[in-house]
Amino acid sequence: MTRQLHLGLGLLLWLCLGVGGSGTARGAEKLIIEAALDRQIVEPVLTAFATENPQIDLDYRDRSTLEVDHRARDSESPPDVVISSAMPWQLALSNDGMAQPLDAPEADQWSAWAKWRNEVFGFTFEPVVMAYRLELASHMPPPETHRDLLDLLTHYRQWLDGRVVSYSPRESGVGYTLFQQDARYTPRAWDLIAAMGAANVDLEATTQRMLEGLSDGRYWLGYNLLGSYAMVWAQSHPDIIVQVPNDYSLVMMRMAFVHRDAPHPAAARRFVSFLLSQRGQHILAGQTPLFSVRDDVVGPYTAQRLRDQVGDHLYPIPINATLLAFVDALRRQAFLRRWDRELQILEPSEQ
Amino acid sequence: MPPRTSLKRRLTLWLVAIVAGLGTLLLIEAYTSARKAADRAMDGQLEAASLTIAESLQWPEGNPTLEMPASALQILATRWQERVFYWLQADNGTTITQNADLPITGAMRAEARQEPVYLDARYDGQPIRLSGREVDSAGWDTQEPVQLWVGHTRHGRDLLARELFRKSATRFAAMVLITAALVGIAMHTMLAPLRRLRQALRERRAEENSPLMLDVPREMQELVETLNRLFADQRHHRDALLRFIADASHQLKTPLAGLQSTSELALTSKEPGVWHQALVTVHDSAGRTSRLAGQMLSLTRLQHLGPLHERQPLALDRLMREITVDWADRQDSRDHDLGLAIEAPAPVWVEGESWALRELLNNLIDNAFRYTPPGSEITLALRGDEAWVTLAIEDDGPGVDAESLDRLTRPFERGHRQDTHGSGLGLAIADSIAGRHGSRLNVSNRTPRGLRICLTLPRCQPPEESAG
Numbered sequence: 001m002t003r004q005l006h007l008g009l010g011l012l013l014w015l016c017l018g019v020g021g022s023g024t025a026r027g028a029e030k031l032i033i034e035a036a037l038d039r040q041i042v043e044p045v046l047t048a049f050a051t052e053n054p055q056i057d058l059d060y061r062d063r064s065t066l067e068v069d070h071r072a073r074d075s076e077s078p079p080d081v082v083i084s085s086a087m088p089w090q091l092a093l094s095n096d097g098m099a100q101p102l103d104a105p106e107a108d109q110w111s112a113w114a115k116w117r118n119e120v121f122g123f124t125f126e127p128v129v130m131a132y133r134l135e136l137a138s139h140m141p142p143p144e145t146h147r148d149l150l151d152l153l154t155h156y157r158q159w160l161d162g163r164v165v166s167y168s169p170r171e172s173g174v175g176y177t178l179f180q181q182d183a184r185y186t187p188r189a190w191d192l193i194a195a196m197g198a199a200n201v202d203l204e205a206t207t208q209r210m211l212e213g214l215s216d217g218r219y220w221l222g223y224n225l226l227g228s229y230a231m232v233w234a235q236s237h238p239d240i241i242v243q244v245p246n247d248y249s250l251v252m253m254r255m256a257f258v259h260r261d262a263p264h265p266a267a268a269r270r271f272v273s274f275l276l277s278q279r280g281q282h283i284l285a286g287q288t289p290l291f292s293v294r295d296d297v298v299g300p301y302t303a304q305r306l307r308d309q310v311g312d313h314l315y316p317i318p319i320n321a322t323l324l325a326f327v328d329a330l331r332r333q334a335f336l337r338r339w340d341r342e343l344q345i346l347e348p349s350e351q
Numbered sequence: 352m353p354p355r356t357s358l359k360r361r362l363t364l365w366l367v368a369i370v371a372g373l374g375t376l377l378l379i380e381a382y383t384s385a386r387k388a389a390d391r392a393m394d395g396q397l398e399a400a401s402l403t404i405a406e407s408l409q410w411p412e413g414n415p416t417l418e419m420p421a422s423a424l425q426i427l428a429t430r431w432q433e434r435v436f437y438w439l440q441a442d443n444g445t446t447i448t449q450n451a452d453l454p455i456t457g458a459m460r461a462e463a464r465q466e467p468v469y470l471d472a473r474y475d476g477q478p479i480r481l482s483g484r485e486v487d488s489a490g491w492d493t494q495e496p497v498q499l500w501v502g503h504t505r506h507g508r509d510l511l512a513r514e515l516f517r518k519s520a521t522r523f524a525a526m527v528l529i530t531a532a533l534v535g536i537a538m539h540t541m542l543a544p545l546r547r548l549r550q551a552l553r554e555r556r557a558e559e560n561s562p563l564m565l566d567v568p569r570e571m572q573e574l575v576e577t578l579n580r581l582f583a584d585q586r587h588h589r590d591a592l593l594r595f596i597a598d599a600s601h602q603l604k605t606p607l608a609g610l611q612s613t614s615e616l617a618l619t620s621k622e623p624g625v626w627h628q629a630l631v632t633v634h635d636s637a638g639r640t641s642r643l644a645g646q647m648l649s650l651t652r653l654q655h656l657g658p659l660h661e662r663q664p665l666a667l668d669r670l671m672r673e674i675t676v677d678w679a680d681r682q683d684s685r686d687h688d689l690g691l692a693i694e695a696p697a698p699v700w701v702e703g704e705s706w707a708l709r710e711l712l713n714n715l716i717d718n719a720f721r722y723t724p725p726g727s728e729i730t731l732a733l734r735g736d737e738a739w740v741t742l743a744i745e746d747d748g749p750g751v752d753a754e755s756l757d758r759l760t761r762p763f764e765r766g767h768r769q770d771t772h773g774s775g776l777g778l779a780i781a782d783s784i785a786g787r788h789g790s791r792l793n794v795s796n797r798t799p800r801g802l803r804i805c806l807t808l809p810r811c812q813p814p815e816e817s818a819g
Contacts, residue, residue: 092450094434095434095435095450096434096450096451096475097434097475097477116432117432117434184421320425320428320432321421321424321425321427321428321432321435322421322422322424322425323421324419324421324424324435324450325419325420325421325423325424326421327450328417328419328448328450329448330416330417330418330419330447330448331417331418331419331448334416334418
């Protein structure tokens with residue numbers, strides 16, 4: 001059976017496994033990591049870190065993005081390291097003074113566009129993709145761009161009705177960020193949303209659930225999936241095709257920082273430095289689908305290789321203060337209000 | 352003895368003190384103005400962000416709403432990636448949106464109501480910069496003004512201010528170094544005349560006392576003039592000394608020559624009568640010479656005597672009476688009429704050395720007897736008031752010619768008179784004694800004829816035992 005992937009959900013099972021997880025040596029020093037990053041995906045990195053630092057007792061807690069944010073703000077028992085794919089929330093944590101600057105050569109050399117305040121570091125490079133079932137291609141031309149997608153939703157609505165899935169902006173921080181970013185690049189994103197609404201789109205909280213739905217045959221077409229998970233899934237599910245959009249493709253970066261009140265700051269700094277180091281990134285590029293950011297790393301999963309494959313239309317979500325606008329409560333409200341309106345704006349097809 | 356102070360060190364210390372004091376002030380000023388300049392530059396970012404947010408504020412359904420512009424936050428963050436804060440509240444107290452619970456007081460809100468304000472505050476343990484403004488926005492249902500506050504941390508401002516301050520401090524340090532170098536050069540140049548003077552003085556021989564001829568600045572001219580005056584005084588003193596020695600030798604030589612010739616003459620004779628006559632002459636002459644030597648001795652002793660040890664109150668009128676009576680009994684006073692006139696309130700107490708004043712009076716009287724023709728009237732007078740007394744001796748003799756008056760108190764000066772056996776030292780001794788008592792002999796001619804010599808002394812309190 002394939003590996004079970006979980007994203008964005010705080011699974012207690014994984015918490016228990018994390019505490020007594022394999023590959024982590026028992027040592028004197030503890031290290032608590034709150035992460036919205038599937039343990040199975042990142043396991044090679046954790047194992048390598050544990051091998052190099054046998055004295056550190058790694059406590060890796062895999063949760064949903066929103067729960068990670070909640071945990072990071074818990075002043076009673078703060079974690080050491082916070083990792084999340086919800087970029088605006090991570091940046092807001094830094095802006096609220098929850099992060100501490102990382103004073104390490106790896107941090108100083110890290111590309112300026114992939115870090116903020118020398119506190120928060122984007123250490124992966126994950127394209128946002130479309131995925132569809134193979135049988136879709138027998139009924140319609142498979143989508144390659146956002147425009148294609150809109151055309152399919154408009155002209156093949158009878159085929160796609162109820163078979164389209166996407167991220168829920170309400171339940172997932174990543175989904176919300178992706179749609180915000182889409183809408184920021186072009187107002188035609190709203191047309192797409194309206195068209196998806198007309199096709200009675202289903203909204204899921206995780207990429208994992210979308211992929212499962214596609215494999216089950218419940219869905220034919222998924223929009224805004226995390227490429228890292230989808231590509232791994234497609235390797236073992238040949239009926240699923242992953243498409244990096246040809247017009248533009250957003251790139252999401254997992255962001256990590258050392259918590260201001262980290263109970264084990266030395267171990268925390270060592271871990272984040274390891275994530276940014278050439279060795280850490282090399283493991284990322286070779287043994288995980290998370291894509292290394294570093295230019296000097298060679299492997300199947302690197303930002304450079306991805307650029308070579310799909311061209312220069314990769315648009316990383318910028319790591320800067322503009323992200324803070326996304327977590328503004330009023331703006332979020334307004335966005336969700338408009339989302340709801342757009343979903344209903346076209347006459348829905350008969351259910 | 353090593354020199355206690357050095358001009359150079361003093362100047363340097365002064366300079367250091369001034370530079371340190373002034374420098375502290377300047378650096379404080381530079382620091383505050385650097386901070387101000389940084390604030391001015393960066394407050395522009397706050398304003399831009401604030402205006403951008405204000406522009407997005409709308410009133411769709413009676414409630415203010417805002418789609419937070421992403422660019423505003425990026426402007427606020429600046430290139431130094433500050434932590435950014437915003438806080439919007441309707442005037443009725445309803446919070447519209449905020450990402451931080453900023454410490455905004457009622458006073459701050461009142462101030463922002465007038466005009467946009469910029470101020471420093473603390474949030475979350477960090478110093479931050481805030482800007483507040485009131486936004487009026489018209490809606491269909493309500494026209495509630497909105498208070499809009501934005502802020503960020505001071506990291507960039509601190510860096511900018513530090514950079515500006517570092518530049519000012521560097522400029523100041525360079526200025527100090529240049530000044531120090533200039534002062535060093537100036538000091539060396541300024542002190543050059545002093546060195547020249549030292550050189551000139553060092554090269555002089557001990558007996559040299561010609562005036563210094565040096566090209567020195569005006570400030571030092573005075574010093575050179577004083578030195579030259581000192582040299583001139585030395586020259587005069589030395590001249591006087593040489594003259595005294597020459598005069599004394601001459602005075603001693605004359606009687607000695609007389610003795611020699613008298614004794615030679617007597618030796619050619621076999622007559623005991625002639626020998627006797629010669630011995631009488633020799634005896635007289637030796638007596639005079641001995642008296643002359645004695646007076647020369649007392650004059651030099653007076654001039655080299657230390658301070659007055661034996662000064663004590665004495666009744667001058669009593670002393671004068673005593674001496675007058677003493678003289679009146681002598682053989683020498685038969686031809687003269689010696690009188691005493693005490694015209695001051697008696698008794699007259701003055702501070703003085705008894706033996707010296709006695710010598711003074713004796714000299715004055717002796718002098719008057721010698722240089723006045725027989726039958727002259729000589730008066731010893733004491734006049735004065737409560738504070739001062741003037742002791743005078745007056746005669747109705749021939750007096751002296753005007754140009755000799757000032758010279759009479761010099762040794763061996765006889766006012767061109769060769770007809771007496773006086774040593775020519777009497778008045779010089781009297782003048783020395785007057786000098787020891789803080790006075791000078793004053794010599795003047797009387798009208799219609801005669802001479803008057805006087806000196807003025809301060810009166811003093813009578814001693815304890817004679818006060819009653």
